[in-house]
Amino acid sequence: MYKRKRIVIALGGNALGNTLPEQMIAVKSTAQALCDLIEDGHQVVVVHGNGPQVGMINNAMAALSREDPNQPNTPLSVCVAMSQAYIGYDLQNALREELRKRGFVRTPVVTVVTQVRVDPNDPAFQNPSKPIGHFMTKEQAEHAAKAYGYIMKEDAGRGYRRVVASPKPVEIVEQDAINSLVDANKIVICCGGGGIPVTLQGDHLKGASAVIDKDFASCLLAKKLGADMLIILTAVEKVAINFGKENEEWLEDLSVEKAKTYINEGHFAAGSMLPKVQAAVDFASSGADRTALITHLNKARDGIMGKTGTRIHL
Ligand code: ADP
Numbered sequence: 001m002y003k004r005k006r007i008v009i010a011l012g013g014n015a016l017g018n019t020l021p022e023q024m025i026a027v028k029s030t031a032q033a034l035c036d037l038i039e040d041g042h043q044v045v046v047v048h049g050n051g052p053q054v055g056m057i058n059n060a061m062a063a064l065s066r067e068d069p070n071q072p073n074t075p076l077s078v079c080v081a082m083s084q085a086y087i088g089y090d091l092q093n094a095l096r097e098e099l100r101k102r103g104f105v106r107t108p109v110v111t112v113v114t115q116v117r118v119d120p121n122d123p124a125f126q127n128p129s130k131p132i133g134h135f136m137t138k139e140q141a142e143h144a145a146k147a148y149g150y151i152m153k154e155d156a157g158r159g160y161r162r163v164v165a166s167p168k169p170v171e172i173v174e175q176d177a178i179n180s181l182v183d184a185n186k187i188v189i190c191c192g193g194g195g196i197p198v199t200l201q202g203d204h205l206k207g208a209s210a211v212i213d214k215d216f217a218s219c220l221l222a223k224k225l226g227a228d229m230l231i232i233l234t235a236v237e238k239v240a241i242n243f244g245k246e247n248e249e250w251l252e253d254l255s256v257e258k259a260k261t262y263i264n265e266g267h268f269a270a271g272s273m274l275p276k277v278q279a280a281v282d283f284a285s286s287g288a289d290r291t292a293l294i295t296h297l298n299k300a301r302d303g304i305m306g307k308t309g310t311r312i313h314l
């Protein structure tokens, strides 16, 4: 047996799918992976991405304002808020069902609409880098850039996507409420899509036109919750150096020092694997008893047991 751990889990795009029906189905296996850990006695806090969903909501709201001139354009921060509620709803529902199947009939699951403060002077606002929405061909991307003024970039060899500013999270506004819920053993879903980006203006929190990377938000959350582990679940079982090349090498055990070297050597793609390794390094650096794990969604349980995944530690 192993010690009960407090674990922050960051779910990637493959945990949710790309469309409404896909998400309904995807959350079922995601819920199974999460419930495996809950069943093993761990305290689980869930963060999820929202790239495709926030892109979809943004497109839908843009169509609304094209159709109805009385409807102004919806700020990206509001789109993030909508995505948190929509994804939280499906996850909450699927987790509740899976927990009940396993006999946890009274374990509450709750989604916290979470605002995350960013620095208005963050240089990210001058250099949009975060991919959102669906993948496009070169021709579609050129059209989107021309028609909507979107900034389009190629994403890890998989096509073109719109990019927006991705400032670093500074403070989770609802942190105290989240701590109370986790301490009281509720299953909490929070900081969805990296959190709703806001800047402080006196007593007012103003929504920012940005998407915070959920990998960085989950790292901040894990540190503030005093978590034992940060687990980033994605579409690959391990992190690689020379990714996609002939001399590709999958990593299992990775020290913070070594990870920093590989980051500097450019082994991890910006906007996909880089923020995960950076978040893992940041979390692992915050204490010798803190480990980060990057693995495939379906390998979480094996990963905790040390059977697979890439483990980052001091
Ligand atoms: P998520 O939705 O989980 O955040 P991303 O697509 O943003 O997923 O990032 C995971 C992807 O990063 C992998 O599926 C892989 O294609 C890509 N990737 C880029 N560089 C690497 C690397 N060095 N090792 C492993 N995967 C990498």
Ligand code: MG
Pocket: 012, 049, 271, 272
């Ligand atoms: Mg990502």
